Amino acid sequence: MKKTTLATVILATLVTAPVVQAYEKGDWVVRGGFTTVAPDDESSNIFVGESDLGVDLTVDSNTQLGLNVAYFITDNINIEVLAATPFTHDVDFGVEDPLGSGTQLGEVTHLPPTITVNYYFNDPAAAFQPYVGAGLNYTFIYDEAFTSANDDAGLTDLSLDNSFGVSAQFGADFMIDEKWHINGSVRWIDIDTEATFKLNGAEGEVADIQIDPWVYTISIGYTF
Numbered sequence: 001m002k003k004t005t006l007a008t009v010i011l012a013t014l015v016t017a018p019v020v021q022a023y024e025k026g027d028w029v030v031r032g033g034f035t036t037v038a039p040d041d042e043s044s045n046i047f048v049g050e051s052d053l054g055v056d057l058t059v060d061s062n063t064q065l066g067l068n069v070a071y072f073i074t075d076n077i078n079i080e081v082l083a084a085t086p087f088t089h090d091v092d093f094g095v096e097d098p099l100g101s102g103t104q105l106g107e108v109t110h111l112p113p114t115i116t117v118n119y120y121f122n123d124p125a126a127a128f129q130p131y132v133g134a135g136l137n138y139t140f141i142y143d144e145a146f147t148s149a150n151d152d153a154g155l156t157d158l159s160l161d162n163s164f165g166v167s168a169q170f171g172a173d174f175m176i177d178e179k180w181h182i183n184g185s186v187r188w189i190d191i192d193t194e195a196t197f198k199l200n201g202a203e204g205e206v207a208d209i210q211i212d213p214w215v216y217t218i219s220i221g222y223t224f
Contacts, residue, residue: 021124022175023223027072031183033219035066037087037112039191039211048204057105057195059211060090066217075124080133082114082187088143105150106158109143112189112215114167129173129181137189139163146197154200160209165190171217179223187215 023029039059046053064087070080088109116135122128144158171185191211197204 021075022122022126022129022173022178022181023072023075023078023120023124025072025074027078028224029070029072029078029221030224031066031068031070031219031221033066033183033217034063035084035215035217035219036061036063037089037213037215039089039213041209041211043209044207046204046206048199049202055093057206057209058092059108059209060092062087062089066219068217068219070118076120078118078120080116080118080135082112082116084111086111104147105155106144106146108141108145108160110139110141112137112139112191114187114189116167116169116187118169118171127175129175130170131172132170133168135167135169137163137165137167137191139165139189139191139193141193144195156198158195158197160195161193163191163193163211165192169215173221181221181223183217183219183221185217187217189213189215 038061041057041059043057045056064085067083068080069083070078072078086109088107090107091105092103093105114135114137116133118131118133120129120131122130140162141160144160146155146158167187167189169185169187171183173181173183175181189212191213193209193211195206195209
C-alpha cells in the first residue's frame with residue numbers, strides 16, 4: 001500500500017511539475033561565437049575606359065567574432081540583430097593578373113549588420129529549437145586597398161559601394177538549461193556592389209560584383 005502510494009505521488013509530481021520553457025514572450029537572448037562569411041561571388045569583367053581586360057574578380061572567405069541580440073515578441077517569434085567584428089577579404093583576379101603583379105588585386109573590409117525576424121517551429125518547452133528567418137541587410141564596405149604590387153602597376157583609388165539587400169536563414173538552438181544554449185545557423189545575404197578605380201589616371205570599373213555570401217555561425221547563447 002505504501003509502495004503504491006509513493007509511486008502515485010511521484011507520478012503525480014512528474015505530471016503536474018511545471019515545464020521549463022526554452023523561450024517566452026519578452027525574453028532577451030544574446031549570443032557570441034564564430035561567424036564565417038563565404039562569398040558565392042560573381043562579377044562582370046574589369047573595364048578601364050572602354051577596354052575590357054577580360055578578367056573578373058573573386059572574393060575569399062573570412063571568419064570573425066559573431067555577435068547577435070534577439071528579443072521574443074511572442075513565444076515563437078523573435079527579432080534578431082546580427083553584428084560582428086569587421087570582416088576583411090582578399091579580392092583576387094579571376095585568372096592570372098593581366099598587369100603581371102600576382103593574382104591578388106587587393107583587400108576590402110566590411111560590416112554586414114542584419115535584422116531578421118525568426119520563427120521557432122517547436123513547442124517552446126522543447127530542448128531542440130529549430131527556426132527559420134528572413135530580414136534585411138546593409139553592408140558597410142570600407143578600407144579598400146590595392147596590394148603594393150598593384151599600386152606600383154598604376155592602380156589607385158579603389159572604392160566599393162555599400163550594399164542593401166535581403167537575407168534568409170535557418171538555424172537551431174539546443175538548450176543546455178533554462179538560461180544557456182548552443183546555437184548553429186546558416187544565413188544567405190544578398191550583397192551586390194560596384195567597384196571603381198584608376199589605372200595610370202584612366203577611370204576603371206567593375207560594374208557588377210555579386211558577393212551573395214553564405215554566412216555560418218556557431219555560438220553560445222544566454223537568455224535574460
